[in-house]
Amino acid sequence: MPLSKLHHWQPTADHLHAGARLLGFIRTLALPKQPHYLEQALRVTPLGVSTGTLPGGGAVLLDFTNGTFIYEPADGQGDIIPLAGKSQGALLTTLLELLDAHDLGGALASQPGVHIIDRAMAYAKSRSYNPPARSDLAGDKPLDIDTETGRGYAEALWSVFNGVVRFRARLLGQMTPVVIWPHHFDLSTLWFLDEPDEHKPHINLGFAPFSDGFPRPYLYAYAYPYPEPFDPPALPAPARWHTEGWTGVVVDYDAIASQDDDPATFVESLCEGIFGALVPLLR
Incomplete structure (x- = not known):
């Protein structure tokens, strides 16, 4: 649905x-x-x-x-x-x-x-x-939550979370938990090629509610570091490369939301395809 x-x-x-x-x-x-x-x-x-x-x-x-x-x-x-x-x-x-x-x-x-x-x-x-x-932390403007929108995002976030977790369960190696970072309000997990160090080679999979240039939610992924130079590999539809300000993979939420299939299963499949495209860039 x-x-x-x-x-x-x-x-x-x-x-x-x-x-x-x-x-x-x-x-x-x-x-x-x-x-x-x-x-x-x-x-x-x-x-x-x-x-x-x-x-x-x-x-x-x-x-x-x-x-x-x-x-x-x-x-x-x-x-x-x-x-x-x-x-x-x-x-x-x-x-x-x-x-x-x-x-x-x-x-x-x-x-x-x-x-x-x-x-x-x-x-x-x-x-x-x-x-x-x-x-x-101490803004003085009254908050106003549209509960229909809130319910929709709770369902969306839970679906994406489950898709990412199910994909992540098949990975070997060291990883961080799938969590929400309050500063940017994004869901995120890291997979490390070798050492569990954010300054060492890793892949980040995440889901952001918005950011500069992205007023709507989106699934994202990137590899660190990218080889120089590198040819961006092909990605599973509807994923695309983003190169303005940062380099990584983006899937618009609206493309996920419009799927008739189970959204968690769709996200799981996307993560598998995106990870498969990114991991060779670290080796």
């Missing part, structure tokens, strides 16, 4: 991104540093994205389908926090107050005249993290 056409995409995408940034910040407050910066990365769920289980046993879900945060502590009553009409800063304040009482163990203890967001920023720095700019 075809995926949603994601009408009214950009406003909802921007506001979901604003919410995802908060979850990434929460993870850096609660988790120790991990290889490949995975302490910042979010988990994909059928409803949206999540912090995953934090060390204190709680978790925060950003539910795309109804535009809410859902906080589930290890013990006690959970909380549902609607995004609609609330600013990013107000939402972060609420989340930090809840988490400090449970998962952060009072690390953000009250200080006269110091806002809890500023206390959280200082706490992140004390743990040797470089937190995002305050303006990226």
Whole structure:
């Protein structure tokens, strides 16, 4: 069955991104540093994205389908926090107050005249993290999530995630998990030719909701480093080479969404064909 056409995409995408940034910040407050910066990365769920289980046993879900945060502590009553009409800063304040009482163990203890967001920023720095700019975490404009669009993107993201995971399960070698990076709000995984080092030869498969020059979502892939010079190999349709600003492979979301076949199976097949075209460039 075809995926949603994601009408009214950009406003909802921007506001979901604003919410995802908060979850990434929460993870850096609660988790120790991990290889490949995975302490910042979010988990994909059928409803949206999540912090995953934090060390204190709680978790925060950003539910795309109804535009809410859902906080589930290890013990006690959970909380549902609607995004609609609330600013990013107000939402972060609420989340930090809840988490400090449970998962952060009072690390953000009250200080006269110091806002809890500023206390959280200082706490992140004390743990040797470089937190995002305050303006990226504490916007003052009310958020507005179109729930139909949110439901459509939750379904699309879950389908792409499953397609990538199923393809990835057949690969040998060292890889990073399939995660969401809150800074760009993109799904991503790396496969390493030899050493698990981002500065060594690898292939990146991912799915971005938007970026400069791409107002709509797209599947992407690239190899690093490319040989110099190289002839771009043929790709499975509807994949194409992109060479403006960065060099890699792109498949427009609308080409995926229009398929009558199971979208996860289609993405899985695309990943196999794209990976097969890219991997010889590393050898």
